[in-house]
Amino acid sequence: MDVCIAEGKEWKMIQIDWKNASAEVIGREHGITLEEMATTLSKVDKAHRAVLLQWQAGQLGYANLPFRTDYRDMVMNLVQKYRGSITDLVILGIGGSALGNIALQVALNPLNYNMMSDRRRSGPRLFVIDNIDPCLLGEVLLLLGRRISKTLFNVISKSGRTAETAALFMIVRSILHKRLGEKFAEHIVAITDPEKGVLREMAAADGYDTLPIPPDVGGRFSVLSPVGLFSAAMCGIDIDALLAGAAEMANRIKTSPVEKNPACTLAAIKYLMLIEKGKDIQVMMPYSNHLLGLADWYRQLWAESLGKSTKRDGNANRIAPTPIKALGATDQHSQIQLYREGPNDKLIVFLQVNKHPQDERLPDIDIPALDYLKHVRLSKLLEVEKVATAYALAQSSRPSITIHFDAITPENVGAFIFLYEYTTSLMGELLDIDAYNQPAVELAKHATIAVLGGSADKQLAGRIKQFTSSDKRYLI
């Protein structure tokens, strides 16, 4: 097992191995030479200094979260209030108000958590309603049935104006009011802007318990705020350990020189692969079902933060990585054919777990064709398949890197989250874009409001109508 030494302290967290993305292994056309790395690191160092300045000036909102004990205390106060009496917790949120919650739950609780008996679970069942598909909401309400009287609904929206979350919440609030009368407000916890916005006003009027979303933290960077911490703690996840891991990574990033800095190294690899080696698609492929939620979380973090055009030298720059997720070993039987033999446009980032909490050893096997599996541990087979896949990719000059998790612990998950958030900030600097906005999302929001008649812009509604009317020349 790999052990990192950081500042004299034995440090077992997460470690990046980029050998299989190196020119030494896969050649200079697709791989990175040590010289290229050194040159790029000095560029990354400048970006790092710029982000550090924002951080030191208190302008890098998410970077403060691992150290905000006040948020942690507010969360735990509410958790203590509700945890004993609640059987089900239903989150109403979307995007950054759901993906972090799902990622923590999938990583740190059993995969079948919701199917376990009330006695065996470490907290209430957790449902995340992060879509307006009527079936998604309807089927959860049907399943809850009478348990709704022991259900807590956790609505998460900074402004309260996110259409999907607002719609879901209006419906749920109305149902709760009908079913539970004036006590309905006791079944709602709102996580929203600490001072302003529609949801904050409703909370004050109706009297819900609330938790704050820090105004200077965007949705996709909010998992270590009350947004992600409340549901995690309700479900028995050790949020102190989660924050401690994130804090340790934050300190490591803050104090390490660029060549020993994991965020700087990761950013340098991803930037070089994107700009110099044509790797427009950056795959996160955990060899662990528990880490698949983090890959979904990464998809949003990367796509919304970096999927932007910029004006460079007067031209729109359209270079941006497309993040996708895959699952090892499963997707060896789905995606690896393409990754090896299709276009060489992908960087594969494996997540590998060194120690698994449970394991099974294969028995004696009398079948010659399967003799090689005899007495092998399942975790060993998983590890070997990952190495074999990295080997096969390298034989086709396809780059991969591996991020090793010593084990799937709250500390390591927290560290990984902070590592990727900070790497995203560095990528924003390197690509010369604002990593914290999402301007291209606005038009569809306006269009939705216009079609539903809520906009003064009647012409917009008219223009969109042509997108619903079918045209026989294009129908089959």
Add this chain to the structure above:
Amino acid sequence: MDVCIAEGKEWKMIQIDWKNASAEVIGREHGITLEEMATTLSKVDKAHRAVLLQWQAGQLGYANLPFRTDYRDMVMNLVQKYRGSITDLVILGIGGSALGNIALQVALNPLNYNMMSDRRRSGPRLFVIDNIDPCLLGEVLLLLGRRISKTLFNVISKSGRTAETAALFMIVRSILHKRLGEKFAEHIVAITDPEKGVLREMAAADGYDTLPIPPDVGGRFSVLSPVGLFSAAMCGIDIDALLAGAAEMANRIKTSPVEKNPACTLAAIKYLMLIEKGKDIQVMMPYSNHLLGLADWYRQLWAESLGKSTKRDGNANRIAPTPIKALGATDQHSQIQLYREGPNDKLIVFLQVNKHPQDERLPDIDIPALDYLKHVRLSKLLEVEKVATAYALAQSSRPSITIHFDAITPENVGAFIFLYEYTTSLMGELLDIDAYNQPAVELAKHATIAVLGGSADKQLAGRIKQFTSSDKRYLI
């Protein structure tokens, strides 16, 4: 609601609308003109004739499946035997022996099916163990506990030599033997080659019930064979309706002229977008949680069938579409920023459901900012958001097409599956590749066996070892 007329019969199934991929809407650089479509359709027609010849000669294995009543009867015989006495069904399979099963279950049973009480469900709980992550297997076994005596394990592997499935099965078989003694074989149904292979031999020796995988059907084309039908029927899905829908689509494809042929149109759009318009990434984005499993199924179908190099004019041709999945409306808050403002390298294929089985209407709302949501049905909001997203993409010259499902029924799911399978065959012809093999997957398989000491090629094991030994220059 859209109604198709096919050969004089009223036909309500699935319909393709490609207007928002047309040059008329998004311009000639990224959109398709009617002339381009006509030219490409005549090319597709040649491919179609070639595939039809294979079909008529009985060489297009999967195309026979909708009509194989013998398979249907074998499946239903076993379903009748087990359905009354079994509480849990556990599939051991990977890739094509799992993705179709998951897709059918997610589409056609409630999303929370496994959490419903034994009385309310339409069959046993269904678990699909499609990875060798020890947690995935271990946590299901833990959850089953004593219910293992009412659990049926369904191992699916054509050869029986797929390492992951073989490993899982060896472990489960050993556990069953310990827990249930000689009766263990009554808890296993093997789906495998009808005559040969390791699993067929074990089934004969141990005495499991078996179902055949047609020798001429590859894993990713096998969902309408016993591979997908058995678990579906066990869980109460109407497989007759599923096959009928597939058969209707098969007949429609077989008899329609090219310009009215849904598979030919779909292939023409996807081919033109890939070859002429630089859309290397082809996203499937259902606006429905129930259809998300089909998007995962598509990922394998497309990546393994089409992710191949060919020798054209003596040069390796690396053009292949990368299939990815997204979920509407959820991923409007995750991926749409990138899809609109990042590189214009994506074709978005929306799946839209016209009629939802359940719905909720928003109540009165006193909040001016949310007034536009008042009394809106959730299904209407979902539909409007999809149209708004297509509009926003089109404003940025990003192409999209929509496949409309009249409703999510077994018939329509069957029709969609056949449509995509046949489209894949057409794409294989158009790209001049063998859509039915997966040669690039072999090396990792050999490498796995070599590392575990099961190969005569000791040098291979040595070469791979260097991929596990860490090198400090590349570690951080």
